[in-house]
Amino acid sequence: MRAIVLGCVLVLAFVLVYPTLHTYLRQEADLRELRSQVAAARERNDDLEAELERWDDPAFVTAQARERLSYVLPGEKAYRVVDPETVEVPTTQVVDEDTPVARTQAQQPWYTSVWDSLVVAGTTDDATPRDATKRPTKDTTKDTTKDTTKGAEQDAATNDASSARP
Structure with a gap:
């Protein structure tokens, strides 16, 4: 009987402790991973700051212009x-x-x-050259769209002038 009670107490203790212990161990692993990510980000940040400081040096800027853009100083000859x-x-x-x-x-x-x-x-590659003396025939039909446009513009000007009077 004592063995059964002891077994039940151990199973109950395992059921109560296991979820808490599992969560703790998972959080510790996540914390280690996050710390390594922070260390890598700080290292990258230090590298970028060092590169930024190098751009303050005129000799470095000149070297980069020569290398990346193939610039040469006056009087120099560039060979490729x-x-x-x-x-x-x-x-x-x-x-x-x-x-x-x-x-x-x-x-x-x-x-x-x-x-x-x-x-x-x-x-x-045209076989027939253009004839400079040949002129297009004149169209004798009257263009009525111009006349109606002029009339509409005159009517609008008259209306604007009459509405502007006090």
């Missing part, structure tokens, strides 16, 4: 070393059969390609 395996061979100028637009080489300056496109756009 290109890996020959990654450089594409420039294609020759080819005119597409369907359209009169020419493909340009990659080494041409932009204004050369613009000029070439204007030259190509100025050429026509």
